[in-house]
C-alpha cells in the first residue's frame with residue numbers, strides 16, 4: 001500500500017558550516033561524531049550543505065522506510081559515492097540503475113539463496129580450518145594474532161574459493177592489496193570536493209590504476225580459462241555462466257562478468273572481514289557476552305549441522321548494530337518531495353547512516369552498550385518493548401530493492417567463524433583503548449588490532465571463566 005505524500009515547504013534545520021565547503025570540513029574531520037551530533041541537535045531530518053551539494057540526513061525508521069522501500073522509485077543511486085565505485089565495477093549491480101540493475105539482480109540474487117549457499121559449506125569450513133591450523137601454532141608460540149589481517153585473509157580466501165574454485169592462492173596477496181587500495185582511493189575521492197579523475201580517468205592515482213590492472217589480469221585470466229574449458233566447478237562463476245546460458249537474451253559479456261566478479265569481491269570482502277574483527281573486539285570487552293558464547297559453543301558438537309547458534313548469531317547482529325560495515329547509504333531525490341515535515345528538493349541527496357540510526361536513543365535501550373541479548377530470538381528485530389517502527393531502525397544489510405544480496409553468505413560466515421574460534425580459543429584484546437571506528441567506504445579499524453590467543457582445551461572444559 002502506498003500513502004500519498006503531502007508536500008511541505010519547510011526547510012529542514014541543520015548546521016550552517018563554512019561559506020565555501022559548508023559542513024564538508026567537519027564531515028572530513030570526524031564523520032561519525034559530526035552526524036551523531038547533528039541528529040542530536042537538529043532532529044531526525046538534518047539539512048547538510050557540502051559545498052554546492054545539498055543533502056539531508058534522515059534518521060527515523062519511517063523516513064528510512066519511505067526512502068528505501070515504500071517510495072524507492074522516487075530515489076535513485078546516481079550519487080557521488082556510486083559514481084566513484086563505477087570506476088572499479090563498471091555498470092554492475094552496485095552501480096547501475098533501471099533495467100541494467102534489474103538484469104544483474106535477476107542473475108545474481110538466486111546465486112545467494114540458502115539452497116545455493118549449501119553447496120559452499122564445505123569450502124567455507126575448510127577455509128576456517130586452514131586459518132585455525134595457523135592459530136594453533138601461533139597460540140603455542142605465545143604470539144598475538146593481527147585480527148584485521150587474519151579476517152581479511154580468511155574472508156578473501158572464502159570469497160575466492162566460493163566465486164572461482166581454482167588455485168589462486170598465489171594471487172591472494174595481490175587481490176587483498178588491490179582491494180584495499182581501491183577502497184581507500186574511492187573514499188578519498190568521495191570526500192574530496194574536487195575529483196578530476198571522475199572527468200579524466202587518466203588522472204587516477206598510480207596505486208589505483210595498478211590495483212585495477214592487477215585485478216583485471218587475474219579475473220580475465222580466470223574467465224578466459226573457464227570459457228575455453230567449460231566445466232561445472234560448482235563455484236559462483238559456473239553458476240553465473242549457467243544463468244547466462246539459460247537466458248540467452250541476457251548473456252553477460254566478459255566485461256560484464258568481470259564487473260560482476262569485482263562487485264562481489266568489493267562488496268563482500270572487506271564488509272565481512274570488518275564485521276568479524278569488530279565482533280571479536282566487542283565480545284572480548286564484555287565478559288558476560290564472552291562467557292555466554294563460550295558456554296553455548298561448547299555445548300554444540302563438532303560437525304553437527306543443526307545446532308542452536310542463536311547466542312553467536314545475536315552477538316554478530318549486535319556487532320553489526322554498533323559497527324555496521326556500511327555505515328552510510330546515499331540516494332538522490334528524483335523530484336521535490338517531503339520527508340517528515342520537511343521539503344527535500346529535487347536532485348538533492350538523502351543520507352541514511354545505519355551507524356547513527358542504530359544508536360538512536362528513542363529506539364534502542366542503552367544504545368552504546370554491547371548487549372547481544374537484545375536480539376534474543378536471533379531474528380535481528382530490535383527491542384521488542386519499544387514497539388512499532390523498530391523494523392527499519394536496524395538495517396546493517398539495507399532495505400528494499402537494493403538490500404544486500406550477500407546477506408545470507410555474510411551471516412553464515414560470521415556465525416561459523418565466531419563459533420569455531422570460541423570453541424577452541426580464548427581471546428584477549430591488546431591495547432583496546434586504541435581501537436576506534438574509522439569511516440571509509442566501510443567502517444574500518446586502525447591499522448592493527450591484536451589479540452593474544454589461548455587454547456581453551458588446555459585449561460578449561462566449557463565456559464570462559466577468567467578466574
Ligand code: HEM
Pocket residue numbers: 093094105263264265267268269271272275320324325326329330395396397398399401402403404405406407409410
Ligand atoms: C557483513 C557483511 C555485509 C554487510 C554489512 C553488507 C551491507 C550491505 C548494505 C547495507 C547494502 C545496501 C546498500 C544500499 O542500499 O545502498 C548492501 C548491498 C550489496 N551487497 Fe552487501 N553487505 C555485506 C556482505 C556482502 C557480501 C558477502 C556480498 C557478496 C558476496 C555483498 C554484496 C552486495 C551487493 C552486490 C549489494 C548491492 C545490491 C543492489 O544494489 O542491488 N554484500 N550490502
